[in-house]
Each structure stands twice: as structure tokens, then as C-alpha cells.
Amino acid sequence: MTAEHPTNWRKPTRSSTGNACVEVGRLADGAAVRDTKNRAAGHLTTTRTQWTSFIHSLKTNRFD
Template sequence: MAAGEQHGWRKSSYSNHQGACVEVALDDEGVSVRDSKDPAGAVLTVASRQWATFVRRLRN
């Protein structure tokens, strides 16, 4: 099973209809991120704790 497929991909409600955004998925390995315009392309997976730190710093 490919990264992110276990729980499904989610796109931000702020994304536009042209697909200019990223999608995220939670799975056993952490949080996976991919380009919504190229779903068959590269996937970046980071540990859940690292993702939480990233999001927290973005909000600050």
C-alpha cells in the first residue's frame, strides 16, 4: 500500500479549483504530503511529531 492510501488524502478547503495545493494523509508512518496536481508523483512522509512542530511554527 502506498503512503497515504490507508486513511485517504485530504485537500485544504482553501485550495482553488485548479488544484494548486498540497494534499495530506495520515497513516501508520506519520503524515504524508503530495502535490495535488501530480498524485502519482513524489510523496514526502514525516513523523507525526515533526509535522505538529511544522504546523505550530507556521501558525506562529
């Protein structure tokens, strides 16, 4: 999708003491997601529109 390198990696505050979670990095027009247990495996990227839709779906319990 992009050759840009994600910056400002963050993991959810609810999992701050564990390593079994994902981290989200910033891209100029989207986000990147990687597994904290295997950061060397790379990351997935999304556009801003895709990421916004995903977050909205989480907040509205679409996946429950």
C-alpha cells in the same frame, strides 16, 4: 521512511476549487504530503513529531 501507504488524503479547504495545492494523507505515526498537480510523483512523509512542529510553526507565523 516507511512503506506504509497514506490514507484519507485531504487538501486545504481554502483551495477546494483549485488544483494548485498540496494534499495531506494520514500515516499511523505521521503524515504524508503530495502535490495535487502530480500525484503520480509520490509523496513526502514525516513523523508525528515533525508534522506537529511544522503545523505549530505555520500557526505561529514562523515562516512570515
